[in-house]
Amino acid sequence: RAGTDIISTVEFNHTGELLATGDKGGRVVIFQREPESKSEPFSQGEYNVYSTFQSHEPEFDYLKSLEIEEKINKIRWLPQQNAAQFLLSTNDKTIKLWKVSERDKRPEGYNLKDEEGRIKDISTVTSLQVPVLMPMDLMVEVSPRRVFANAHTYHVNSISVNSDYMTYMSADDLRINLWHLDITDRSFNIVDIKPVNMEDLTEVITAAEFHPHHCNLFVYSSSKGTLRLCDMREAALCDKHSKLFEEPEDPSARSFFSEIISSVSDVKFSHSGRYLLTRDYLTAKVWDLNMESKPLETYQVHDYLRSKLCSLYENDCIFDKFECAWNGSDSVIMTGAYNNFFRMFDRNTKRDVTLEASRESSKPRAVLKPRRVCAAGGKRRKDDISVDSLDFTKKILHTAWHPNENIIAIAATNNLYIFQDKLNSEMH
Numbered sequence: 001r002a003g004t005d006i007i008s009t010v011e012f013n014h015t016g017e018l019l020a021t022g023d024k025g026g027r028v029v030i031f032q033r034e035p036e037s038k039s040e041p042f043s044q045g046e047y048n049v050y051s052t053f054q055s056h057e058p059e060f061d062y063l064k065s066l067e068i069e070e071k072i073n074k075i076r077w078l079p080q081q082n083a084a085q086f087l088l089s090t091n092d093k094t095i096k097l098w099k100v101s102e103r104d105k106r107p108e109g110y111n112l113k114d115e116e117g118r119i120k121d122i123s124t125v126t127s128l129q130v131p132v133l134m135p136m137d138l139m140v141e142v143s144p145r146r147v148f149a150n151a152h153t154y155h156v157n158s159i160s161v162n163s164d165y166m167t168y169m170s171a172d173d174l175r176i177n178l179w180h181l182d183i184t185d186r187s188f189n190i191v192d193i194k195p196v197n198m199e200d201l202t203e204v205i206t207a208a209e210f211h212p213h214h215c216n217l218f219v220y221s222s223s224k225g226t227l228r229l230c231d232m233r234e235a236a237l238c239d240k241h242s243k244l245f246e247e248p249e250d251p252s253a254r255s256f257f258s259e260i261i262s263s264v265s266d267v268k269f270s271h272s273g274r275y276l277l278t279r280d281y282l283t284a285k286v287w288d289l290n291m292e293s294k295p296l297e298t299y300q301v302h303d304y305l306r307s308k309l310c311s312l313y314e315n316d317c318i319f320d321k322f323e324c325a326w327n328g329s330d331s332v333i334m335t336g337a338y339n340n341f342f343r344m345f346d347r348n349t350k351r352d353v354t355l356e357a358s359r360e361s362s363k364p365r366a367v368l369k370p371r372r373v374c375a376a377g378g379k380r381r382k383d384d385i386s387v388d389s390l391d392f393t394k395k396i397l398h399t400a401w402h403p404n405e406n407i408i409a410i411a412a413t414n415n416l417y418i419f420q421d422k423l424n425s426e427m428h
Contacts, residue, residue: 007411009398013077013085016402019047019409020087021416022072026056028089030100030140031416047418051100051140056091068093074159076168078181086145088168092155095170097146097181105133151177151187158208164215171208171220178232190238191220191230206321207266213273221278225262227287245276245292247285257309257318265321270330271403277333279324282306284335284345299345299352302337304375304387317392328404336396339385340412341371357396357410357417368419 004025011020019031032050059068070091078086084101109131114120154172161168169178169190176191191208195201203224211217216232228241249258261281268277275296276287282303285295301322305312312318317338324335336342337354345352354371374384398411406421 003414005414007398007414007416008071009073009075010400010409010411010416011075011077011087012400012402012409013087014079014403016405016407018050018077018085019400019418020075020077021409021411022055022075022089023414024069024071026054026058026070026072026091028053028055028072028075028087028098031418051142053098053142055089055096055098056094059093073156076159076161078161079165081165088159088161090156090159090170093149093152095148095156095159095179096144097148099143099145101141101143103139103141104136106136107131108134146181146184148179148184148187151179157206158220160208160210160218162210162215163213167215169208169210169218171205173204176205176208176218176220176238188236190232190236192237192239206264209267209269211273212269212271219267219269219276221264221267223263224259225264225280227264227267227276227278229289243289243292245287245295247294255309257313260313260318261309266323268324268326270326271328272330275330277324277326279322279335281318281320281322284324284333284343286333286347297347299333299343301335301343302341302373304373305338307375308387312392315392317395320395320397322395322397323399325399325401325408327401327406334399334401334408336399336410338392338395339373339390340394340396341373342396342399342410355419357412357415357419359415 004023006024007021008024009022017033021029029052030050031047034046034048055072056070058070061068068091073090073092076088084099087098087100089096089098109129111125111128112120152170152172154174156170156172158171159168167178167180169176174192174194175189177187178190179187193205203222206221206223208218208220217229219227219229221227225246227245229243230238231242232238234242264278264280266279270277274289276289278285278287282301282305284299284301286297288296309318322336324333326333331348332344332346334342334344340357341354342357343352343354355368356371372381372384373387374380375387380386394413396410396412400409408419410417
């Protein structure tokens with residue numbers, strides 16, 4: 001089928017040594033970072049394919065006559081606890097836990113089997129030998145360990161592993177469920193915003209995430225632009241949030257599109273756990289958990305599109321869901337845009353930059369040069385790109401930042417770009 005190789009999620013593991021991508025065809029590709037070699041000091045940071053496997057297959061729901069896509073919506077790694085790695089992957093309905101392990105030895109010298117593995121005639125065995133492990137080429141084995149199914153009526157948009165490393169949650173449009181990683185046949189419903197009468201439906205859940213350090217706290221965002229922080233110690237069903245983060249609307253800026261563009265497409269806790277980063281259609285916002293009334297910082301991602309909302313509504317781009325990411329020290333945030341552009345904002349210096357993920361910029365050791373978009377009717381400088389020439393089919397929705405180094409992964413349709421800042425820890 002066309003477009004099955006379009007990347008739909010990107011995620012580094014907790015050390016940054018592995019990077020997983022999921023695609024529309026239900027495949028997961030894991031990349032591994034190469035160790036640094038003495039002879040080639042620049043070789044470190046190269047990520048090469050480590051393993052590829054089919055995570056989900058297309059299914060058909062016969063009760064509802066609905067096709068269930070195999071597209072991978074999210075991947076989340078579990079922190080490593082032994083030699084194997086574990087990751088969760090989900091499509092619209094079913095979450096799976098995968099084990100990724102290495103084998104570089106094989107047993108040889110069995111007493112009852114010959115070299116080809118056929119059982120020997122016992123009467124021919126005259127002496128016993130101790131089987132030995134012989135080295136062999138490295139094999140990466142991926143096996144499904146758990147399948148968490150049948151818990152979501154609506155489409156799963158988020159999964160998040162709790163800091164207790166024993167539980168995780170999955171969120172769909174109207175409900176959030178809490179799972180134990182060892183138990184597949186039941187989950188606990190912790191948020192349910194479904195109205196008794198579906199005609200009264202005014203908002204849906206768009207994303208959800210656990211706090212990085214407090215296992216009782218989680219946040220979820222909504223299509224109305226609100227964030228709700230919930231505490232599982234207060235009640236089993238967290239329909240009553242502990243905190244509601246919402247920016248009051250400016251009445252003078254109200255338009256037909258206000259509600260659509262205020263929908264939060266992604267929410268991420270900072271590594272410190274003190275802040276929340278959210279993305280809506282035109283902006284990225286940083287919120288302080290201690291201040292619910294308004295965001296601490298608001299960054300304009302592509303304000304030049306404000307005059308183009310009509311055509312973006314007509315071509316459905318206004319419903320695109322852009323993700324956002326923090327760098328390892330919570331000082332820089334990153335999010336995608338159109339024309340294969342992505343944006344970075346330095347929270348300390350207030351500098352921002354627009355970079356492009358393209359074939360030209362991805363030659364090894366090429367330096368990314370900042371791009372500028374000039375609004376319609378504005379004065380154009382050399383190298384500026386006019387709003388009218390932006391390609392809206394080339395969108396960067398999925399990005400990831402290495403947990404502690406300046407390495408970023410950018411998914412541009414069916415290409416994965418990995419950029420590394422070699423010289424300094426500044427963002428430029």
